[in-house]
Amino acid sequence: MWQVVLHYGNHFLVILLIAWFYDRQNLWRNYFVLLATMLVDIDHLWAEPIFDPKRCSIGFHTFHSEIAILIYFGILIFVQHKTIRLIAIGLIFHMITDGIDCLWLNFESFSNKLLTFTKI
Numbered sequence: 001m002w003q004v005v006l007h008y009g010n011h012f013l014v015i016l017l018i019a020w021f022y023d024r025q026n027l028w029r030n031y032f033v034l035l036a037t038m039l040v041d042i043d044h045l046w047a048e049p050i051f052d053p054k055r056c057s058i059g060f061h062t063f064h065s066e067i068a069i070l071i072y073f074g075i076l077i078f079v080q081h082k083t084i085r086l087i088a089i090g091l092i093f094h095m096i097t098d099g100i101d102c103l104w105l106n107f108e109s110f111s112n113k114l115l116t117f118t119k120i
């Protein structure tokens with residue numbers, strides 16, 4: 001439950017804050033650019049199954065791979081175009097949000113193992 005609230009809160013609400021900090025004059029435009037970065041999840045379409053709540057996206061899906069993430073950081077560092085940099089920020093934040101899910105999954109699996117171990 002809290003994992004879902006945190007995940008979608010990051011995907012829909014925190015990006016509003018990012019858009020505001022990035023450039024208040026163009027808040028809604030920036031918000032929609034950041035929302036559009038969620039299209040990166042299109043890479044789930046060629047995974048089997050398409051959605052698996054127990055799967056960590058980072059390092060599994062094409063646009064969530066370590067190389068793709070390095071490219072997003074490269075764009076952020078080397079590209080000066082403001083909108084393209086905002087897209088890179090959105091993609092990196094998307095990876096952070098998905099990464100939190102991975103940590104959550106690993107923590108759940110770790111705590112379940114710990115509970116099982118302490119019952120012995």
Ligand SMILES: [Zn+2]
Nearest residue numbers: 041057094098
């Ligand atoms: Zn994702």
